[in-house]
Amino acid sequence: MNWLYVEELRNHIGEEVELRGWVWNMRSSGKIHFIQFRDGTGFVQVVVESSSNKPEVFERSSKLRIESSVIIKGKVMEDKRSPYGVEVHAYDVIPVQIPDEPYPISKKDHGIDFLMSYRHLWLRSRRQFHILKVRDAILTAIRQFYKDRNFTLIDTPIFTGAIGETAGNLFELDYFDYGKVYLTQTGQLYLEAACLAFGKVYNLGPTFRAEKSKTRRHLIEFWMHEAEVAYYEHEDNLKLQEELVSYIVKYVLQNAKDHLLALNRDISKLEKVEPPFERITYDDAIKLLQKSGSHIQWGDDFGGDEETMIASNFEKPVFVTHYPRKVKAFYMQPEPKRPEVVRCADLLAPEGYGEIIGGSQRIHDYQLLLERLEEFNLPKEKYEWYLDLRRWGSVPHSGFGLGIERTVAWICGLEHIREAIPFARTLYRIYP
RNA sequence: UCCGGCGUAGCUCAACCGGUAGAGCGGGUGGCUGUUAACCACUAGGUUGGGGGUUCGAGUCCCUCCGCCGGAGCCA
Numbered sequence: 001m002n003w004l005y006v007e008e009l010r011n012h013i014g015e016e017v018e019l020r021g022w023v024w025n026m027r028s029s030g031k032i033h034f035i036q037f038r039d040g041t042g043f044v045q046v047v048v049e050s051s052s053n054k055p056e057v058f059e060r061s062s063k064l065r066i067e068s069s070v071i072i073k074g075k076v077m078e079d080k081r082s083p084y085g086v087e088v089h090a091y092d093v094i095p096v097q098i099p100d101e102p103y104p105i106s107k108k109d110h111g112i113d114f115l116m117s118y119r120h121l122w123l124r125s126r127r128q129f130h131i132l133k134v135r136d137a138i139l140t141a142i143r144q145f146y147k148d149r150n151f152t153l154i155d156t157p158i159f160t161g162a163i164g165e166t167a168g169n170l171f172e173l174d175y176f177d178y179g180k181v182y183l184t185q186t187g188q189l190y191l192e193a194a195c196l197a198f199g200k201v202y203n204l205g206p207t208f209r210a211e212k213s214k215t216r217r218h219l220i221e222f223w224m225h226e227a228e229v230a231y232y233e234h235e236d237n238l239k240l241q242e243e244l245v246s247y248i249v250k251y252v253l254q255n256a257k258d259h260l261l262a263l264n265r266d267i268s269k270l271e272k273v274e275p276p277f278e279r280i281t282y283d284d285a286i287k288l289l290q291k292s293g294s295h296i297q298w299g300d301d302f303g304g305d306e307e308t309m310i311a312s313n314f315e316k317p318v319f320v321t322h323y324p325r326k327v328k329a330f331y332m333q334p335e336p337k338r339p340e341v342v343r344c345a346d347l348l349a350p351e352g353y354g355e356i357i358g359g360s361q362r363i364h365d366y367q368l369l370l371e372r373l374e375e376f377n378l379p380k381e382k383y384e385w386y387l388d389l390r391r392w393g394s395v396p397h398s399g400f401g402l403g404i405e406r407t408v409a410w411i412c413g414l415e416h417i418r419e420a421i422p423f424a425r426t427l428y429r430i431y432p
Numbered sequence: 433u434c435c436g437g438c439g440u441a442g443c444u445c446a447a448c449c450g451g452u453a454g455a456g457c458g459g460g461u462g463g464c465u466g467u468u469a470a471c472c473a474c475u476a477g478g479u480u481g482g483g484g485g486u487u488c489g490a491g492u493c494c495c496u497c498c499g500c501c502g503g504a505g506c507c508a
Contacts, residue, residue: 025468025469027466027467027468027470027471028464028467028470029464029465029466029467029470029471030463030464030465031464031465032464032465032466032467033465033467034466034467034468034470036468045467045468047465047466047467049465050465051465066458081466081467081468082468101442101459102442102458102459103458104442104443104458105443106442106443106444106457106458106469107457107458107469108443108444108456108457108458108469109443109444109445109457110443110444111443111444111500111501112500112501113499113500113501114443114444169506169507186508207508209506209507209508211505211506211507212433212505212506213505213506213507214502214503214504214505215502215503215504215505215506215507216502216503217507217508218506218507218508219508222508224508301506301507303504303505303506304503304504304507305504346508354507354508355507355508356508357508358507358508401508402508403507403508404508405508406508407508428499428500
């Protein structure tokens with residue numbers, strides 16, 4: 001007997017197959033059962049007819065209920081009445097487990113609190129299935145993009161002594177006798193070290209921000225992809241980013257289009273995403289905002305509304321470059337002719353999804369970096385290794401970080417980032 | 433942390449000016465050979481988030497605590 005997955009059935013019409021999976025819904029008309037079946041690769045309808053089956057087979061299948069696990073033996077039939085194009089006519093139904101209690105997630109609406117409490121079961125629902133399949137495609141695309149360009153994957157540590165961004169948003173832990181360490185906010189400083197050894201490097205992993213953020217675009221634990229390249233300056237950095245983002249979107253359209261369509265995503269907006277992306281300076285962004293009626297002043301950072309307003313002027317993602325150095329991190333390279341701004345860029349996604357990338361050229365001069373550490377009140381001794389990178393073989397270098405969940409939310413068209421990760425860690429939720 | 437809203441059956445919600453708790457889904461029983469959130473009939477299911485107060489009477493009004501949702505700040 002040939003054990004097949006649902007995703008393979010279209011190529012096996014007329015064959016007798018075995019399916020192993022779960023019942024996500026049951027309908028019955030007395031002498032005919034319709035089992036809505038899923039196996040982790042897709043969904044298909046299984047038909048069990050009383051007239052063409054042994055009585056015990058039909059009897060066994062009547063006992064199935066939602067989220068029973070079951071092995072089906074049957075024949076694959078083409079059928080235009082089925083939304084999937086094929087269905088399986090069963091001649092044997094073997095229950096693996098039949099639940100004693102009703103399945104908590106019903107076919108009708110649920111509130112988000114209830115669903116998040118049952119996230120471990122909610123993952124089985126079709127919408128969540130499609131979202132996480134797109135997430136998987138995005139992560140595969142990132143790895144493939146760097147493999148094609150011969151970058152080296154460098155896994156950066158989760159425990160860190162040095163601070164990447166700003167203090168105050170760090171999760172603090174006791175590390176034996178050493179004292180306090182922090183959960184990483186970014187692997188960037190370590191990638192900078194690695195890029196001076198390997199030239200072109202990237203990472204992909206979880207990061208943590210102890211921010212009491214309560215918005216649709218924040219998680220406490222989120223995944224970030226970062227890249228860092230030696231000898232890259234500002235414009236090289238932007239080019240890499242627009243190529244990466246375009247590659248991801250194209251890859252998803254080629255490999256996970258059905259999932260996007262199942263999510264009712266407007267594909268036409270994603271099809272426009274290809275290099276080059278527009279670049280707009282912070283100065284011009286401020287003018288644009290003021291023209292639209294905002295009271296923002298030069299020197300202010302943007303909030304979610306400002307980002308949405310700026311991005312709404314563009315169909316593709318847009319770079320906002322050269323922010324005032326006071327609103328950005330200590331390591332960013334100043335623009336030589338205008339030292340009050342830095343060589344950085346945020347990439348804003350269209351359709352109100354906000355910042356998906358933050359990047360910059362890094363300071364490579366020892367003296368300047370030392371001044372900035374003092375200016376930001378960072379303890380020099382913890383950064384000695386980072387200063388070493390400017391003592392030996394220092395070169396201009398640039399990099400960026402891309403938020404995975406925000407990218408998933410944008411590409412899938414989600415209303416809230418909590419659906420973009422299998423088990424979201426939000427402000428007051430750690431269960432399940 | 434601040435601002436706003438909500439908390440009634442397992443779930444999603446209703447209940448007028450304060451007058452004594454109701455529907456759909458889910459569950460159970462029965463029916464139905466093409467269902468698509470199947471349908472039809474019957475049926476079980478409630479200390480209205482906790483505590484206190486006002487009142488002849490509180491799901492409804494007041495105080496307080498807890499929980500959740502939305503937004504702001506911060507940020508990817």
